[in-house]
Amino acid sequence: MKLEVVSRSGRVITTLDINPDATVGELKKKFQSYNRKYYVARQRFTLPVKPGETRGTVLSDDAKRIADYGVSDGGRVEFKDLGPQIGYSTVFFWEYFGPMVIYPLFFLFPKYLYPHISAQPSAHALVQQAACAYWVLHYAKRIVETFTIHKFGHATMPIANLFRNCAYYWGFAAYVSYFVNHPLYTAPNETVSKAALGLALLMQAGNLRSHIILSNLRAPGEKDYKIPRGFLFNLVTCANYTFEIWGWILYSIAVQSIPAFLFAAVGAGQMTQWAIAKHARLRKTFDGKDGRPKYPRRWIVFPPFL
Incomplete structure (x- = not known):
């Protein structure tokens, strides 16, 4: 025809x-x-x-x-x-690989990255060491998830997203690390920092579990929405974002740095927008009509506030 x-x-x-x-x-x-x-x-x-x-x-x-x-x-x-398009996994790799490498540079090479500071400490505080390890572990986890767990509804995205996403992740990595690893950084209460980072690790485990549940909902390339069930999804639509947000809030509490709190706030704001949109799509798709199940009543992302 x-x-x-x-x-x-x-x-x-x-x-x-x-x-x-x-x-x-x-x-x-x-x-x-x-x-x-x-x-x-x-x-x-x-x-x-x-x-x-x-x-x-x-x-x-x-x-x-x-x-x-x-x-x-x-x-x-x-x-x-x-x-022009680029693969999702390629974009995810580069946006996560950058922060994983950039953050430790300020930790490992203060002599070169803080040349204007004459008083160089002989050793990093425990919270600086733990925060660096947490940061690297988080982005290493993201990269592993990209290639082993995540299933993308679309194979590609506009190539401009690569530069925008990398600018965001790489820029914040340098911004946060510069101040947290600064030679004049004053470490907060060690007990508070250790407790906050310990809880943050639990949030990362919860985030991983959430991603596995979401991955099992559909085959690669499948776009049909399904109702996530189990774990925290029985209470929250976007449990993966809930754990992610709490992880960065706890990291910020551990390091007591304004750039870290700013990074957590910006990330939480973006994830909240995505969560609201997804919650609305799921409620519209599963409206309980014509044999379709009705989406259960749940928090969107951040109980008890949203």
Whole structure:
């Protein structure tokens, strides 16, 4: 059948001759043969906007046929260039590898990174040693999870995200480490620091357990939402974020540094936005109608406040 591909402004790009039983994936491969620049991960097709709609239905990358979307001979689909793409796992690796390496530099080489400070301490305080170990362990855990546990709903993301994410993680790593490992840093109460970091490690264990539960909910590339159950998920929609937020709050309490509290606050703010959006999607998807289960009443991310 003949399928007209148009831009979002309505300009005709090309007309493809494609099998009526072709899937969306096959459509993308066909379009790539028209223009090699637009590889499959860079393409997104939608149906034209219908009256009363604000945007067209996205043709998802699964085994679903184009005809299942109501597209027939002489029909048209809208094409959007998503721009240069990069794999999720690649982005995650670099955004986590940076902090894991940057933070210890200020701990290991104060002579070179604090040249303006004449009074160099002979040894780091216990809290500085423990905080450095915690930081490195956290990001090492993140990298291992990226390649062994996480399953991504999308294979790629815009390459611009790599630079934005790395700027955030790498920048905060240097900012926090600079002050926590500063030669003039005054260590807080050791008992408080050890207790806070000990609890923070438990939060990391809880975060790992949460990621394993989420990973078991779907196969790689699967996008359908499912209701997470078990562990803290019986009380909180985004238990993984709950543990993550508490981990950085406890780290900040341990080191008693304003940059650490700022890092925890910014991270908590972003994770809260993601959690609110996910909670809303789950409640909308599982509305209890037409045989669908009803999403249970739960906290969103940070009981008893949210």
